[in-house]
Amino acid sequence: MGQKMELACIIDDDKIYVNLVRKIIEIKKLSENLLIFKNGLEALDYFKIILTNMTEEKLPDIIFLDLNMPVMDGWEFLGEFIKIKNQFDKKITLYVVSSSIDPRDLERAKSFNLVTDYLIKPIELKKFEKIFDRVASVA
Amino acid sequence: MLNDLQLNNILEDFDIAYWKINLLTKEISWSDHFEALVGTPPTDESLFEHFMNNVLHKDYRYDYRVAFENLTLGSEDLNQEIRLKLKNDKFRWFECRNLKRKDSNNIETAVLLFVNIHQSKRDQYTIEENFFYYRETAEMTTTGGWYIDITTKSIYWDDVTKKILDCPKDFNPDYDKRLQFYAPEHQEQANSIFEKCEKYGIPFKTELKMVTLYGREFWVQATGKPVYNEEQQIIGIRGVLQNIDENKSNELNLQNSLDIIAAQNSRLFNFAHVVSHNLRSHSSNLSLVVQLLNEAKNTQDKIDLIENVEDISENLDVAISRLNDMVSHQNLLKKERTLVSFKQSLDIVISSVSSLINRESAKIIAEFKALKEISYIPEYLESILLNLITNAIRYKQPGRVPVIFIQTYSVNDQNFIEISDNGIGIDLDQYGDKMFGMYKTFHSNPDAKGIGLFITKNQVETMGGSISVTSTVNIGTTFKIKF
Known part of the structure; x- marks a missing residue:
């Protein structure tokens, strides 16, 4: 407890949701910084730039990935992210966060090794804290 | 000359019975075998009347009486197919005719033979009956027969086949143009199955698209089997073809409907999923706001959060009106x-x-x-x-x-x-x-x-x-x- 995460990342196109999560992180002081992407492609581009070592940008400790997004949805992002994740020099914890309660989505998300868990929106504040705590203490 | 007993024995071997008729006295005597077949006649009635009333089937009585009289008058030969009631009360077919005498001068006695033709008569009926069933079945199921003579390179079609292919009854199919009766996309397939049957004797049963003389395409089920000669060489192919166009198009329609239903079902599922997802995303935001409101320490934080509630309600409104749009599009179906x-x-x-x-x-x-x-x-x-x-x-x-x-x-x-x-x-x-x-x-x-x-x-x-x-x-x- 008490350890604070350095960088968290949210990939989600719902502005209201993103603002609320940002508030939670600020109020609960869960992470120093927050990366926000409004679709999978923007996030993927960011990670690819890091791999070129041409930037000072950092890798997040944790990613909250939405599924339904325009341009590149969560599934496509997962497909692309798998290809490059081995080139990262640190472990990134990834949670899929969706308001879909479709069991097929849950099943599919769990089939990815790199998905730690499938979280159904809304996430309770306490659950948020727990997740951040766990990841920060491991890091 | 054979005596009666010898003659009877010989004829009995061939299942042939006879009458002897004295043309002068009109007296009739039955052979032993005839009596054995129809039973012993009573003594108080003339043999002929007993025969007419009790042995001969009533349908033949008039004709037989006339023919018999003509025979005894010596003017005409008798030759009829008749049915006789045997000892066991069952009717059997017999051919009845008189034995012709070479020396026409000495005609005191006439011999009338009764030959059992029941089996051949029944076979004939069976054949007629089978042919009837075959023809009815062929008509009803529109199944035609065909034969290809490989040695002479000629094709024979029965009437139903010609009808199926819109050809007149006197149409003679040309061996070299036989593939024109198959749809272009099926000609290769047709050619190959005929070739396999012709060369290796492999029979076939397949569904093909054919074309009538007037270019109408339709589906048939065709079967074909090789025909061998005594040297076991393949000399022809014969088979039947059945017009299954109605069945086939029903089948295709059914498959089509099934595909549409499956697609609509999957869209409905998708729709339900989307409805759930879209409504949930707003309600979950609302729930987050409530949680944050509970945590909020001062009035300003609370006021900021209330702004979110406004946004959420606006978005929810948009989402619902879009779902309404979609439902109203579906309603146009009516x-x-x-x-x-x-x-x-x-x-x-x-x-x-x-x-x-x-x-x-x-x-x-x-x-x-x-x-x-x-x-x-x-x-x-x-x-x-x-x-x-x-x-x-x-x-x-x-x-x-x-x-x-x-x-x-x-x-x-x-x-x-x-x-x-x-x-x-x-x-x-x-x-x-x-x-x-x-x-x-x-x-x-x-x-x-x-x-x-x-x-x-x-x-x-x-x-x-x-x-x-x-x-x-x-x-x-x-x-x-x-x-």
Whole structure:
């Protein structure tokens, strides 16, 4: 407890949701910084730039990935992210966060090794804290 | 000369009984075998009357009496097929005829033979009956027979086969042109199965598309088996072909309906999923706000959060009205098809989006000459045109004046419309299967709502058609609708 995460990342196109999560992180002081992407492609581009070592940008400790997004949805992002994740020099914890309660989505998300868990929106504040705590203490 | 006993024994071996008739006294005597067949006659009645009343089947009594009289008068030979009641009360067929005498001078006695022909008569009936059943079955199931004589390279068809193929009864099929009766796409298959049967004796049973003399295509089930001569060489192929067009087209229709139902079912599932997802995303935001409100330490924080509630309620409202839109599109189904003019529909669409068209100075070229109108739900056609035209303008190539080319045509009684644009195009390898999904937007365009193509596909399929797309990035996109 008490350890604070350095960088968290949210990939989600719902502005209201993103603002609320940002508030939670600020109020609960869960992470120093927050990366926000409004679709999978923007996030993927960011990670690819890091791999070129041409930037000072950092890798997040944790990613909250939405599924339904325009341009590149969560599934496509997962497909692309798998290809490059081995080139990262640190472990990134990834949670899929969706308001879909479709069991097929849950099943599919769990089939990815790199998905730690499938979280159904809304996430309770306490659950948020727990997740951040766990990841920060491991890091 | 054989005596009666010897003659009787010989004839009995052949199951032949006889009468001897004294032509002068008209006296009749039965052979032992005849008596053995029909039973011992009573003594108080003349043999002939007993025979007429108790042995001969009543249907033959009149004719037989006349013929018998003619015989005893010596004027005519007797030769009839008759039925006799035997000892066991069963009727059997006999051929009855007199033995002809060489020396016509000495005719004191006539011999009347009774030959049991029951088996051959029954065989004849069976054959007639079988032939009747065969013909009825062939007619009812429209099954025709055919034979190919390999040695003479000639083809024989029965009447039903000729009827199936719309050929007159005196039509003689030409061996060299035999493949013309198969649909072009099935000629190779037909050729190969006949060849296999001819060369290796492999029988076949297959479904093929044939063509009648007048070019009408239809489905048949055909069977064929090799015919061998005594040296076990294949000399011909024979078989039957059955017109199964009705069954086949029913089968295809059924499969088609099944596909449509399956597709609609999956869309319904998708729809339920989308409804749940969309409503949940707002309610979950609301729940987050409530949690944050509980945590909020001062009034300013609370006021900030209340602003979120306003946004959420606004978004929820939009989501619900979009879902309503979709449901109301589905409701149009209850409307009926009428003859719709493509030009009129297009004019309505163009006037409804004239501001967009003018702003982008889009050019719309329409060619409806080949197919001017179609039986359709007018609202659907307008909605389809509207969606595809606004899409084409919205995703124009920057700096290029949007041009939309619309063309209708019909091929083999099948009607089509094609809507092509010169826009930015789309990478189908990447997005092809999702193109018509709900809430799929491929461009970071704020206008994109992701339900237009979903609705278009839905409408096209509800009317029993299909929609496909071809596209090249930076060149343009063509949507093709099969009505």
